[in-house]
Amino acid sequence: MKLFDVKLLTVTCEILAQKNILEILNKHGITGYTLYEVDGNGSKGVRGQGFKNEKNVKIEIISTEARLKDIVEEITRSLFSNFAIIVYLSDVQVLRSEKFI
Amino acid sequence: MKLFDVKLLTVTCEILAQKNILEILNKHGITGYTLYEVDGNGSKGVRGQGFKNEKNVKIEIISTEARLKDIVEEITRSLFSNFAIIVYLSDVQVLRSEKFI
Amino acid sequence: MKLFDVKLLTVTCEILAQKNILEILNKHGITGYTLYEVDGNGSKGVRGQGFKNEKNVKIEIISTEARLKDIVEEITRSLFSNFAIIVYLSDVQVLRSEKFI
Amino acid sequence: MDILGLIQANILTPVILFFILGIVAARIKSDLKMPDAISEFLPIYLLAAIGLHGGLEMRNTGFSDMLIPMLIAIGLSLVFTLNHYQILRRLGKFNIFDSYALASTYGAVGAVTFSVGLSFLKNQGVESEGYLAAILAVLEPVSFILAIFLTNMAVSKQIQSKKQSLPEGTLDNNEKEIVEQNKTNLSKVLHESITGKAIVILLGGIAIGYLIGDKGFDSISIVFDELFTGAIAIFLLEMGIIAGQRLDDIKKVGVFLVTFSILLPTFNGIIGVLVATALGLSLGGAVMFGLLMASASFIAAPAVLRHAIPQAKPSLYITSALGITFPYNIIILLPIMFTISSMLHNLETPINLFNYLEINLL
Amino acid sequence: MDILGLIQANILTPVILFFILGIVAARIKSDLKMPDAISEFLPIYLLAAIGLHGGLEMRNTGFSDMLIPMLIAIGLSLVFTLNHYQILRRLGKFNIFDSYALASTYGAVGAVTFSVGLSFLKNQGVESEGYLAAILAVLEPVSFILAIFLTNMAVSKQIQSKKQSLPEGTLDNNEKEIVEQNKTNLSKVLHESITGKAIVILLGGIAIGYLIGDKGFDSISIVFDELFTGAIAIFLLEMGIIAGQRLDDIKKVGVFLVTFSILLPTFNGIIGVLVATALGLSLGGAVMFGLLMASASFIAAPAVLRHAIPQAKPSLYITSALGITFPYNIIILLPIMFTISSMLHNLETPINLFNYLEINLL
Amino acid sequence: MDILGLIQANILTPVILFFILGIVAARIKSDLKMPDAISEFLPIYLLAAIGLHGGLEMRNTGFSDMLIPMLIAIGLSLVFTLNHYQILRRLGKFNIFDSYALASTYGAVGAVTFSVGLSFLKNQGVESEGYLAAILAVLEPVSFILAIFLTNMAVSKQIQSKKQSLPEGTLDNNEKEIVEQNKTNLSKVLHESITGKAIVILLGGIAIGYLIGDKGFDSISIVFDELFTGAIAIFLLEMGIIAGQRLDDIKKVGVFLVTFSILLPTFNGIIGVLVATALGLSLGGAVMFGLLMASASFIAAPAVLRHAIPQAKPSLYITSALGITFPYNIIILLPIMFTISSMLHNLETPINLFNYLEINLL
Numbered sequence A, B, C: 001m002k003l004f005d006v007k008l009l010t011v012t013c014e015i016l017a018q019k020n021i022l023e024i025l026n027k028h029g030i031t032g033y034t035l036y037e038v039d040g041n042g043s044k045g046v047r048g049q050g051f052k053n054e055k056n057v058k059i060e061i062i063s064t065e066a067r068l069k070d071i072v073e074e075i076t077r078s079l080f081s082n083f084a085i086i087v088y089l090s091d092v093q094v095l096r097s098e099k100f101i
Numbered sequence D, E, F: 001m002d003i004l005g006l007i008q009a010n011i012l013t014p015v016i017l018f019f020i021l022g023i024v025a026a027r028i029k030s031d032l033k034m035p036d037a038i039s040e041f042l043p044i045y046l047l048a049a050i051g052l053h054g055g056l057e058m059r060n061t062g063f064s065d066m067l068i069p070m071l072i073a074i075g076l077s078l079v080f081t082l083n084h085y086q087i088l089r090r091l092g093k094f095n096i097f098d099s100y101a102l103a104s105t106y107g108a109v110g111a112v113t114f115s116v117g118l119s120f121l122k123n124q125g126v127e128s129e130g131y132l133a134a135i136l137a138v139l140e141p142v143s144f145i146l147a148i149f150l151t152n153m154a155v156s157k158q159i160q161s162k163k164q165s166l167p168e169g170t171l172d173n174n175e176k177e178i179v180e181q182n183k184t185n186l187s188k189v190l191h192e193s194i195t196g197k198a199i200v201i202l203l204g205g206i207a208i209g210y211l212i213g214d215k216g217f218d219s220i221s222i223v224f225d226e227l228f229t230g231a232i233a234i235f236l237l238e239m240g241i242i243a244g245q246r247l248d249d250i251k252k253v254g255v256f257l258v259t260f261s262i263l264l265p266t267f268n269g270i271i272g273v274l275v276a277t278a279l280g281l282s283l284g285g286a287v288m289f290g291l292l293m294a295s296a297s298f299i300a301a302p303a304v305l306r307h308a309i310p311q312a313k314p315s316l317y318i319t320s321a322l323g324i325t326f327p328y329n330i331i332i333l334l335p336i337m338f339t340i341s342s343m344l345h346n347l348e349t350p351i352n353l354f355n356y357l358e359i360n361l362l
């Protein structure tokens, strides 16, 4: 069983930024991602109480390092200043590398 | 504080394959796992809108590399062709290695 | 784009231990974390059916290795014997290292 | 009232209008949707209410006259399933798996459709036999079990014939596993079908209704009777949204399947009305019997079929059952069947005619 | 009844008391909260009920007399938004983004406030014009669209003037992108506003109510009419909890904004009552019209503004709208406006006076 | 009606039958379950309804006669808790932590049990004193606080004696921390108990009911009164499912605890009925008072005890309280206590007898 090294990008942000993130992914030709609602705490305060609009969402994208770095750059530029958001990368191994380009 | 290197297997698949995955884990003697519902997008299209049956689930199993590779192989063989599913492995460090055999 | 290596601590535990974990984080000066409800299985049995109190929660904290090790030590000491709980560390890369101290 | 008038009147009921609103919302890409918990709760509630209602009726009327209609319903459902398979496989050129999956989806019944049917009859001021809820419960698994059994047979035979054309002992592990798996599949599916939440709550509701009787029902009738139509309206909003999201997929299922999704329910439904009338069911009962035959399953089907025939494409059977047949059934076929049943019951019941004359003479 | 007496009586209604209970629960840090699914479902339900009710009324009364009040409401809403902006920017010294965000939050309408207003009137035994629900739907996006348009203009102008002071061609990509983005923003926001779930369910409800009429409504009136006040009470418990959690933030928004959050709604609301009375609306209709003018948006606002004016701080507009204006409106301003409207309608309607004399003479 | 007849009649009510259906569903491993949001919402709703109802009654009857029963209830609850501890520790040989946890679980009250009791009485056409809802609220924390206090005392003493047998200054940090922690635990638990959602919504409901009175309640009575029994039935379906899932664990808790879970509630409940009758409570009031004594907590208990006595095994106290005592209480003990209370109230109230004669003579 051969495994391939790729990267996993995790974006945790306020739910109202979800659309912006998905648009950026779309622009970069990414069609695979996983997302789910989470609560959280950070520099923009506790999130996840009260209205649905005040929840966070976590979006995970597996792809190549190069592609993900482009995406991280665009997210940084367009969303970091106005939204509650963090992003991080980590290493994962997958079976079908062609699925995650 | 001594930490031990083990592997984390993540399976993201359509919720109706959850039973199949848990049966495979069971067959391989795995009793520890964590799971939660997620939404997603991939080659089988957007998932998570509409009926509960059309959601995804993410199942995470921490164990030894050898054991997890066996599991990945069985999942590949029995589920990859018919279900919306991805699997990936990553490295994690745990305290009580005996808990994750 | 410069990335910094930091650690991600994941705590998966019964939901009634959530308060204890957050208090420990607070004591150690941690203000950033992400959390969400999950189901699971482990040495303390299947969790997530029935009452809300019988669910699990997953808490993720990105910070420096030193700080997270202190936290892991306190969690080990005060919660391991009485609660359904696992903890693990992994490597992640972030953009703004000052955000995760 | 003529059929067209009845269809128009049917469209102007809250239940249908909320469904249409849901479709519109989905088409204009509105973010309107029901919270998951509500859309999971409502079918449980509706089935409990249907069950209770059926049980109460059966307590009053007994269930001795239920046996024949139930056996005939089962028989029809099996025959229809086989018929669907032949049409889909031969004329539609679908593969075995898709053919069996679709055949059983249309051989099975739709509990939501049944709810809408009840509210349609309520609106017309017409009653139906209580034991139809029991037939609904019994029909749920029947068609799936047949289809799964036949799929397994077909797969085994394929492997068998492959095996015979090869030197002995070369049947590889993989194929052995498939045969093995198919066997366990069938027993698992049987267990899952019978313990599936729809059947449990429906049969449980029937039993409870039967045991408590009208007096016991009093204390919960506001929840399980008076709120019923409003709850259906809310649920149909969500069904409309989901159906609306699938409308794009209709292009993908192809003209053949679209035609199938309209003609077959019409055929099955009208046969159902005729047979039920012949069996002596009431005007409303015959409509509901027809609806049982006409309806396709879209909530239970995926849960069963993804395990039993995972090779079949769910986009085919969900899209056609929910996106085409369901709206067609509740908007157009229900009034058609009602008209047919009215005509049949007026022909066959001279007493009605007599009453009619009498009233006019006095 | 004098104003104070009316306020006191208003406080002692279940709806207001549940709201206060929610605030108390949040202040003592209780873990009491509604499940998310319930708090997402209730606004959908309330808007559907408001819409249905409005549609039913409009079917009875026609909507020819709706046009003038609606146009005037739109005009007032736009004028108020501009007025808010001037006050916030000049007197309050807020930056452009916060000023426009706040201005439009208060120019917009609050659907929950509207529900409470309806239940307040019900309690007083007073009716209101059904078409006000339609005005609610139309007013939803108007103020946001104006604010977003003006924000985009302001940003473009800034960039333009910066560009002119520089050698040609140095407008960097970043700025081009901002201009570009603002344009697409406006069209996106327009689409999102109009397809937003609140408007869709409200307009849908109105259409359905109009189409089904009282007879069609019968079957669902228990869900959409009789449960209405109880549902508001439950929803206000949750609103109280959320408002209570935000009370600490009130210190952060500053004295200026707190004062604004009370004075402006009062001013807008009373103008609304006067104008509506002049337009010939009924006692209750004038109160609801005033409430439309007075209310601030706190559910729709963040969803729209986070995309359209992401630079604005949501803590400002949510805290002031939900934490200050909403409680003030439903507890104090409603009775004030009701008293004013009662006085105006007694002055202006000699027939009432006549009735009064007649009754006393007989 | 004899006890057996009453038990049988009780079983044939929707509430109990839905509970049994839930157990059956769990035993046959059906996938039937309520969405989480619904099972979280229903207890809030039930407690609000209980509270409102109690508050309305107290407004009519005053609460001067509430003090004595409440103090006696608190006293009994404390005495029972101590008694449970002795039995569990000495006879049952449980460790300190499990003994105190179980003792307080059975000393505490079950709000769901209370709801079922109210619906049982409604069914029998019997009223109960409104202030019992207030006693329910007050009893919630009492037993836990005692148990936690005593556990802390016991732990401190253990450490103390260990310390004395060692040279000074060797009490290590770990133990100091435990003592420290126990102190903070108690105050935290006190705060958490009193601000716990059950108490807040219950006391809040009582206050609101008291303030609004019957007239104010009118507008929400359909939600908080008429839907009550139906809502309990739905909630008991879910309770049945959860209890059914735990039936396997009953083997693990052992024969001693199973016996305890039946005998102690019976004993406490009958004492409760006797005492309440002696205090002058009505037939129904005495039954509810007995039920307060007999019921064990299974929703609040884990939330409190996991923090306060984390060493205790939740599988013990949840399984016995929910899996054994709850079904026993609502199915069998309620009719028993009702019969006893009926007998006592017929004996003690010559007026009733007199009425009886009078009616028969006329």
Ligand SMILES: Nc1ncnc2c1ncn2[C@@H]1O[C@H](COP(=O)(O)O)[C@@H](O)[C@H]1O
Pocket (backbone or CB within 6 Å): A012, A013, A014, A039, A040, A041, A042, A043, A044, A045, A046, A047, A056, A083, A084, A085, A086, C031, C032, C033, C034, C035, C060, C061, C062, C063, C099, C100
């Ligand atoms: N150190 C951290 N570890 C894990 N998650 C974090 C951390 N900091 C922030 N987050 C998550 O990111 C969201 C936005 O962070 P912020 O922009 O700092 O408010 C928070 O609400 C958390 O969900």
Ligand SMILES: Nc1ncnc2c1ncn2[C@@H]1O[C@H](COP(=O)(O)O)[C@@H](O)[C@H]1O
Pocket (backbone or CB within 6 Å): A031, A032, A033, A034, A035, A060, A061, A062, A063, A099, A100, B012, B013, B014, B039, B040, B041, B042, B043, B044, B045, B046, B047, B056, B083, B084, B085, B086
């Ligand atoms: N590149 C990806 N990154 C993260 N999650 C993915 C990716 N591709 C697929 N997934 C998840 O895996 C599920 C099944 O994928 P697929 O079989 O490609 O439809 C999707 O619905 C997503 O939740």
Ligand SMILES: Nc1ncnc2c1ncn2[C@@H]1O[C@H](COP(=O)(O)O)[C@@H](O)[C@H]1O
Pocket (backbone or CB within 6 Å): B031, B032, B033, B034, B035, B060, B061, B062, B063, B099, B100, C012, C013, C014, C039, C040, C041, C042, C043, C044, C045, C046, C047, C056, C083, C084, C085, C086
């Ligand atoms: N091997 C494992 N892999 C992933 N999650 C686990 C594993 N073991 C335990 N867990 C999670 O940690 C929780 C507590 O574990 P335990 O204390 O072993 O019952 C479980 O309910 C699971 O959610």
Ligand code: NA
Pocket (backbone or CB within 6 Å): D105, D106, D107, D108, D109, D110, D292, D293, D294, D295, D296
């Ligand atoms: Na059918």
Ligand code: NA
Pocket (backbone or CB within 6 Å): E105, E106, E107, E108, E109, E268, E292, E293, E294, E295, E296
């Ligand atoms: Na306004």
Ligand code: NA
Pocket (backbone or CB within 6 Å): F105, F106, F107, F108, F109, F110, F292, F293, F294, F295, F296
């Ligand atoms: Na007790």
